[in-house]
Amino acid sequence: MTVAHHPTEATLAAFAAGTLDEGRMLVVAAHLAACPDCRRSVRMLEATGGVMLDDLAPADFAADGLVRAMAQLDAPPAAPVAARRAETIPGLMPAHARLLAPYDLGPWRWVGPGVSWRMVDAPTLPGGRVFLLKATGGTALPDHTHTGTELTCVLTGAFRHEHGRYGPGDIDEADDEVDHTPVVEAGSDCICLVAMQGRLKLNGLLGRVLQPFVRL
Ligand SMILES: [Zn+2]
Incomplete structure (x- = not known):
């Protein structure tokens, strides 16, 4: 690897x-x-x-x-x-x-077409700010910005955005300046572990429709 x-x-x-x-x-x-x-x-x-x-x-x-x-x-x-x-x-x-293994994982919940998330229960961080994000191959993740920072580690599969390809073990550190749309590589699901500070803001029509349901 x-x-x-x-x-x-x-x-x-x-x-x-x-x-x-x-x-x-x-x-x-x-x-x-x-x-x-x-x-x-x-x-x-x-x-x-x-x-x-x-x-x-x-x-x-x-x-x-x-x-x-x-x-x-x-x-x-x-x-x-x-x-x-x-x-x-x-x-x-x-x-x-x-x-x-030490963490309770919530059920997979639908976020959008081809995308679901699953809360990681971290006792010191209530509110679902640590989660697994899963997207099927070929999916473009919802365009989003955030008010804080976002730290992502790929666990399975891979995605690409303008800074390159991110496969298992790769870290993507995004701050509130970043506004990108990762696309998941075709062929397999991509599962990422994501820790987020601040609030996620989904952009675009899909984002506005989904925002009330995605309380991240
Ligand atoms: Zn390293």
């Missing part, structure tokens, strides 16, 4: 310092599961950032989340719960199944 798109240095540093919220932590951890280079960077940041970590006194949930996320990466394969989750999401990397 070739990972082409990585988190920014700032995001990796925040992950290592335990200052990301749990949703973003989870998305970065999903990238780390597929990217030895960034795993090395995080271990170095952790080793050199001990004093800074103490000074920052991150919230308990962040520290717990980090420990849990890293423990999931190091965990031996084939935990019973992970196996059950893996069955529900075909094609998921074992490391990603382990990462999601």
Whole structure:
């Protein structure tokens, strides 16, 4: 597997310092599961950032989340719960199944033609801001902008937009300047893990029709 798109240095540093919220932590951890280079960077940041970590006194949930996320990466394969989750999401990397195993996943819910989403229950982030987004091959995802940032890690399949191709393990970091329309590659479903800060705003007619039903 070739990972082409990585988190920014700032995001990796925040992950290592335990200052990301749990949703973003989870998305970065999903990238780390597929990217030895960034795993090395995080271990170095952790080793050199001990004093800074103490000074920052991150919230308990962040520290717990980090420990849990890293423990999931190091965990031996084939935990019973992970196996059950893996069955529900075909094609998921074992490391990603382990990462999601501690979380309750809601039912798939229809968003639009070919697109559905599924909430990831992160206790520190109520309101469905961490979710799985699934789109069938060939689908153009709803055109949208947001008031905050959006962190996406591809779990299965691939999509493309003007910045390139995003396959399993690739991270797409979008801020509120970005307004793009990803198109899913034909051939297989694309499932992404998405953490969002701020509010999603769907554009266009489809967006206006769907907005009342998509409370993200
Ligand atoms: Zn990386």
